[in-house]
Amino acid sequence: MANAKRITLDRRKVVARVLRDRGDALLITGLGAPSFDAMAAGDSLNNFYVWSGMGSAVPFGLGLACAQPGRRVLTVTGDGEMLMGLGSLATVAVQRPANFAVVVIDNQRYGETGGQLTHTEFGVDIPAMAKGAGFREVATVYTNAELEEAVPLILKGEGPVFVTVKVRPEPAKIVLPPRDGPMMRHRFRANLLGEG
Amino acid sequence: MAKAPIPTRKQQPWADPVHGVLRDFDIRQMAYVPDGGHARLIGLCLADPKMRSVLLTTEEEGVAQMAGAWLGGQRGVFLTQSGGVGNCINMLSVIQECRIPLLALVSMRGQWGETFPWQVPMGQGTQAALEAANVIVKHVDEADQVAETVRAAAAMAFNTSRAVAVVVSQRLTETGGRG
Ligand SMILES: Cc1ncc(C[n+]2csc(CCOP(=O)(O)OP(=O)(O)O)c2C)c(N)n1
Ligand SMILES: [Mg+2]
Numbered sequence: 001m002a003n004a005k006r007i008t009l010d011r012r013k014v015v016a017r018v019l020r021d022r023g024d025a026l027l028i029t030g031l032g033a034p035s036f037d038a039m040a041a042g043d044s045l046n047n048f049y050v051w052s053g054m055g056s057a058v059p060f061g062l063g064l065a066c067a068q069p070g071r072r073v074l075t076v077t078g079d080g081e082m083l084m085g086l087g088s089l090a091t092v093a094v095q096r097p098a099n100f101a102v103v104v105i106d107n108q109r110y111g112e113t114g115g116q117l118t119h120t121e122f123g124v125d126i127p128a129m130a131k132g133a134g135f136r137e138v139a140t141v142y143t144n145a146e147l148e149e150a151v152p153l154i155l156k157g158e159g160p161v162f163v164t165v166k167v168r169p170e171p172a173k174i175v176l177p178p179r180d181g182p183m184m185r186h187r188f189r190a191n192l193l194g195e196g
Numbered sequence: 197m198a199k200a201p202i203p204t205r206k207q208q209p210w211a212d213p214v215h216g217v218l219r220d221f222d223i224r225q226m227a228y229v230p231d232g233g234h235a236r237l238i239g240l241c242l243a244d245p246k247m248r249s250v251l252l253t254t255e256e257e258g259v260a261q262m263a264g265a266w267l268g269g270q271r272g273v274f275l276t277q278s279g280g281v282g283n284c285i286n287m288l289s290v291i292q293e294c295r296i297p298l299l300a301l302v303s304m305r306g307q308w309g310e311t312f313p314w315q316v317p318m319g320q321g322t323q324a325a326l327e328a329a330n331v332i333v334k335h336v337d338e339a340d341q342v343a344e345t346v347r348a349a350a351a352m353a354f355n356t357s358r359a360v361a362v363v364v365s366q367r368l369t370e371t372g373g374r375g
Contacts, residue, residue: 028264048267053290056260059252060290063264063272066225066248087253091261094251181294185267193269 005142011105011167015076016041017147018103018154022074025155026064026192029177030057030077032112034105038076039177045191048184049177055085058102062092065100065159068192072099072155079106079120079164086129092160093134101154101161102130107169115169130162137161202239210368211236213343214301215244218273221350223299225250225265225272227258233303233369234275255280259287263296271354274300278307278322278363279315288329291359298359299350300331308337308366319366326361337365 015037019027027047029035035049050057061075082104092100108121120126131138137157141147141164150163178184186196205212214237218226226241227250228234242249252258258274265272276284281302291298305312306319326333332352336345342364349360 026268050290052293053256053260053287055256056263056287056290059257059260060264060267062250063225063227063261063266063270064268065264066250067265067268067270085257088257090253091250091257095248181290185294185296188267189269192267 005166007142007166007168009142009144009147009165009167010172011037011107012040012172014147014165014167015105018076018151021151021155023072023155025072025074026068028057028061028064028073028075030075030081032078032081033171034076034078034081035177036172036175037105040172040175043177045187047177048188051179051181054081055088057081058085058088058092061100061102062088062095062097065097066095069097069099072101073097074101074103074154076103076105078111079104079108079118079126080110082126083119086126089130089133089135089162096136096160098159100159101157101163103154104162104164105167106164107167109169111169111171115171127162127164135160135162139163141165203236205236208236208369210339210342210364211240214346215240217343217347217350219244219246220347221354222271223247223273224270225261226275227252227261227272228275229253229255229258229277229280231275231277231280231303233277233305233364233366234301237301238275255283256287259284259291259298262298263291263294266296272299274298276300276302278302278304279318281322281325282318285325285329288331288359292330295357297353297357298331299353300359300361301346302326302361302363303369304363304366306366309370310366323363326363329359331359331361333361333363335363335365337367339368342368
């Protein structure tokens, strides 16, 4: 099962492009490199970086999206992190939150642990699983043109939206987000709700 | 959609008062994997227009769901069978490290008069697993004390930002089906 299409996109540029027009969208990032990508694009009080609980990024985003139906909620995570929580795609599809989008930065590697191959390298198609679960909008992005089409879907399309972006495997420089859990949850809630 | 029959109030008399406590605390999300022990409470929550019921594929999703809900300003309750506690261990690290409150209701198997051997290992390990993950455990085995225990647990969880589990004895959950 070789991947026929060439992969040329740079993960940092992809995440920066997605977040450029985010407005006041709330963002949950999965552990590791996707958090670094989001931090590199610019820290925000609307960001919450999950540093553990591999597989939690989508259900975390879903809980937030259900609680804040008036706000756009994004989960940006890695292919490995997503693979550990595939069942949550079914959970999201049943809840059908119109304001929720999941973006998987798919380097076909467990980047943080040394670049071991993930299942997607062997052809496992996570967007097809999202489609099968019942996500309203599903896309796989290989090129900048496809990314430009996907960004409005991610930020404004009627959800649940699922987009996998295929990115080159080279790791990007580490840009560390805050790691203090109580500080992060306090700042997030203070900004969103006016309470810690 | 066909609806499963809900155990009667006589079979699980604690469920209705617990549902009342959840309403008192303005619980807006209920996350669950179906379980016979919680069957009446699940049915009451499903019928409650003020609560969003979130059907999970595995219990660990529920811990993250509750964390996201709370970050977004809603309180939730997480319903799990004792077996599901074992699925949650690593997810509990997220809420512990962030001091995010969690209210969990655990219905026991493998604990009181169990006749199905495969439920015993996890049932016997449930309390230890919760405590290993630093969850505060309140065990209850009298039907008329479940609601007040849930009230105390909810007050503690949401006011002190702790994870608190109310563990409901199998004595009180036997009539809810075979799961
Ligand atoms: C439960 C658990 N198992 C394994 C790990 C080790 N681990 C940390 S990051 C990571 C890889 C994440 O890969 P992916 O989500 O694809 O992100 P990438 O770094 O490739 O962008 C793994 C396996 C972990 N943190 N938790
Ligand atoms: Mg990866």
